[in-house]
Amino acid sequence: MKVGVPKEIMPGETRVAATPETTRKLRAKGLAVAVENRAGEGAHFTDDAYRMAGAEIVDHVSALSADVVFKVHKPTFDEIRHMKSGSVSVSMLDMCHDDGTFDALADQGVNSFALEMIPRIARAQAMDTLSSQAGIAGYRAVLEAARLYGRFLPMMMTSAGSAKPARVIVIGAGVAGLQAIATARRLGAQIWAYDVRPEVKEQVQSLGAKFIEFELGESGTGQGGYAKQLSPEARKKEEQMLTDELKKADVIISTALIPCMPAPVLITEEAVRGMHEGAVIVDMAAATGGNCPLTVPDQVVIKHGVIICGITNFPALMPSDASNFFARNLYNFLMLMIEDKDGELRFRDFFADEITNMTLITHQAKVRFETTKMAKKKGAG
Ligand SMILES: NC(=O)c1ccc[n+]([C@@H]2O[C@H](COP(=O)([O-])OP(=O)(O)OC[C@H]3O[C@@H](n4cnc5c(N)ncnc54)[C@H](O)[C@@H]3O)[C@@H](O)[C@H]2O)c1
Numbered sequence: 001m002k003v004g005v006p007k008e009i010m011p012g013e014t015r016v017a018a019t020p021e022t023t024r025k026l027r028a029k030g031l032a033v034a035v036e037n038r039a040g041e042g043a044h045f046t047d048d049a050y051r052m053a054g055a056e057i058v059d060h061v062s063a064l065s066a067d068v069v070f071k072v073h074k075p076t077f078d079e080i081r082h083m084k085s086g087s088v089s090v091s092m093l094d095m096c097h098d099d100g101t102f103d104a105l106a107d108q109g110v111n112s113f114a115l116e117m118i119p120r121i122a123r124a125q126a127m128d129t130l131s132s133q134a135g136i137a138g139y140r141a142v143l144e145a146a147r148l149y150g151r152f153l154p155m156m157m158t159s160a161g162s163a164k165p166a167r168v169i170v171i172g173a174g175v176a177g178l179q180a181i182a183t184a185r186r187l188g189a190q191i192w193a194y195d196v197r198p199e200v201k202e203q204v205q206s207l208g209a210k211f212i213e214f215e216l217g218e219s220g221t222g223q224g225g226y227a228k229q230l231s232p233e234a235r236k237k238e239e240q241m242l243t244d245e246l247k248k249a250d251v252i253i254s255t256a257l258i259p260c261m262p263a264p265v266l267i268t269e270e271a272v273r274g275m276h277e278g279a280v281i282v283d284m285a286a287a288t289g290g291n292c293p294l295t296v297p298d299q300v301v302i303k304h305g306v307i308i309c310g311i312t313n314f315p316a317l318m319p320s321d322a323s324n325f326f327a328r329n330l331y332n333f334l335m336l337m338i339e340d341k342d343g344e345l346r347f348r349d350f351f352a353d354e355i356t357n358m359t360l361i362t363h364q365a366k367v368r369f370e371t372t373k374m375a376k377k378k379g380a381g
Contacts, residue, residue: 001338001345002032004058004066007039010073012298014042014319015326017070017091020053022327027054029335030345036063043319070330074101085109085365088337088347090330092116092129093361096260106362111350115329117359120225124355127333131175132325137314138179138255141282142168144314145251146187148300148307149280153251154188165190167248170209171266171291172255173200176284180253181207189251194242196220196227196256214241226259235264242266247274254291255284267292269304277305286310 003026005018016039018026023033033055037047047057064082069075071091075083077100083089086109093101093114105112115129125131146153149166156163168184170177173195181204184191191209197220201211216237222228230238246252246267256264263285272281272294283295294303295310302308315322337356339348350356350363361368 001030001068002034002066003068003070003334004063005033005035005039005055005070006060006063006079007036008042008072009076009079012313012316013072014316015072015323016040016043016045016319017072017323017327017330019043019323019327020045020049020055021324022331023050023053023055025331026334030340031068032056034058034063034066036060039063040323042316043323045320045323068334070327070334072326075105077101077104080104080108080110083108083110087111089113090115090333095361102362102367106365106367109365110362111360111364112362113333113356113359114361115333115359117361118333118355119358121354127329127336127355129326129329132329133315133322134175135179136318136322136325137284138176138253139183140314140317141176141253141255141284141311142180142183142187144309144311144317145184145253145280145282148282148309149251150278151250152188153184166250167192168251168253169194169212169246169249170253170255171195171242172257172285173197173204174255174257177253177255178203178207180255181209184251184253185209192245192249194245196230196238197225212242212245214238222258227256229258229261229264239266239268243268243271243274246271249275250279252279252281253284254281256291257285257288262289263291265289265291265293269294272306272308273304275304275306278307279305280307280309282309282311284311284314287312 026033035050035055037057061082068088074093089110089112118124118128152163153166155165166189168189168191170180170193173193185208193204193209194212204211216234218234220227283290283292285291286295286297297310297312300309350360
């Protein structure tokens, strides 16, 4: 059985779905590994490093025609054409946007797995790419804020005078938000955090931040631990109360997402107008419309004197460790899927395990409509 690792072709993507470390582990399990030439370049893994780990270096088409194809992003239509019938594709599949990819994968006979559908259960944590990448994003977002903010985050007492610690507000205390709190705390900022799911209060406080609480008259907790959309009345209340809090912030890191929906607008133009000159907003929801209407995806803009950062792919700015984590997640996922039967590697029954059953999107030339419907309802990536 051979694992193929094509170079990512999405603009700005630096990650790679297998590293020399996971190549070595795959080889030790008896798998062959075919890595496209320069696939690891963006993440600082050379072809030689893959060769030394036991991979063969191949061209794009050969990497795509393996038995198992590991990718970060969903394969393009052109890539799908080169995949072989009966092969397995493992990648993010952008489940909220059906642009014909599912049908193309099914028509090609590819059995495809969507990593964003991995259930958020303890047993699946080692395979959970959403979490591993969100943690990296939360860390990097704070560093980006610190870079853009023209002042200190920690309190500084020097012979030239002192500086007050920055007041950082983190909106959304999911995986990215909690990592942002931890990182801002390490940098010495004073942190407040808000989430529409009240149950995260304890986690926020355990990281040394203060929890901002509003009486909205309803809970924002939806299915599977994700947030749900609030009623228009509760949204209005939330917006008003949050606007007053946000005006006091030096730095805002906003991470609020609702699966398969546009990001909720939480940082109003009025809030931005109320912030001081040189304050910073890092809007981590920029890819899905932004938590601030003034955010421009993939740009840093200054509005009403406030610096607003709309980076949409933070993990790509940490390519080596983002690839290390992503690749380990994929290795663990593949191990769940295969077994050694009398010295021969085979796929297990994909329906027998909750994790592979929930992530399998196309199988034997069919799109699993129930799975994709569920993805859109529950929300994934
Ligand atoms: N293996 C596991 O057990 C595991 C692993 C990772 C995450 N989880 C859980 O999965 C869930 C989703 O986490 P995620 O990081 O993917 O979340 P996410 O990226 O979908 O959303 C980020 C945060 O934004 C918040 N949010 C949404 N609308 C908001 C609003 N209007 N105002 C304020 N905040 C708002 C959400 O509540 C969430 O905390 C969480 O419950 C998390 O604890 C479990």
